[in-house]
Amino acid sequence: MSRPAILAQLKRALLTEAGYRCAIPTCRGTSSLQFEHIDEWHKVKEHKFENMIILCANCHARVTSKEIHKDAIRKYKNNLAILTGRYTTAEWRLLDFILDNSPDAVDQNGKVRLRFPQSDQVTYYGLVKDGYIVFEHYKAGIAIGETVSNQIGIVFTQKGVELLQSYKNGQTIQKVDMG
Ligand SMILES: [Zn+2]
CATH class of the missing domain: 1.10.10 (Arc Repressor Mutant, subunit A)
Incomplete structure (x- = not known):
């Protein structure tokens, strides 16, 4: 199964959620932003908002190499939802x-x-x-x-x-x- 493109609407929602910055709070970089699947693509085979997050290329590499654990990414994602849902x-x-x-x-x-x-x-x-x-x-x-x-x-x-x-x-x- 070929991997479909991520829809523009979903990309915008993810970028907005992360404030157009890397979602890792100690980084919050603004360049080379990428769309990461928290549970990996080959397992989920779908682009779903709840399972995706914005990372910069550098942090993305650190996640791929498991220097940053997926559990941590999941927590960052949960916190983003609380912060953006409740505060200006x-x-x-x-x-x-x-x-x-x-x-x-x-x-x-x-x-x-x-x-x-x-x-x-x-x-x-x-x-x-x-x-x-x-x-x-x-x-x-x-x-x-x-x-x-x-x-x-x-x-x-x-x-x-x-x-x-x-x-x-x-x-x-x-x-x-x-x-
Ligand atoms: Zn980063």
Whole structure:
């Protein structure tokens, strides 16, 4: 049986799920992205969203050589589903940003060295609601022209730091009760 092409719609869904980056949290590379079957093609003989993931060529090779185990890939896939299903793209990018810049981006008190306009509270509200971050408020932060914009800072709670570690290590991210 010849291997059919992966449909464009499925490719897009997989790329979107992974944020157009390698799905391995310690890598998150953006070049030479490939479509990997978690259970191998010769066993499943179908292209199915649940069984596929985006990997960069480098990580793909590490999976093929079994340096990265398939069980780990399965966990990364599960975590992606939780993160993309529950949080905004901005929230998820914040987690990636911190992992990309770790440990410099977060100080010992869990504070992220970034300030956002106060209106961004809405964007990050999912992480607040689930107890992963809290806001710090700054009065009259930067002056943009004539307008002075109040700003918020972001502080990761203990639970938030644990979320980052779980995401990075591919440990199962706890599902928060929908409330
Ligand atoms: Zn990679």
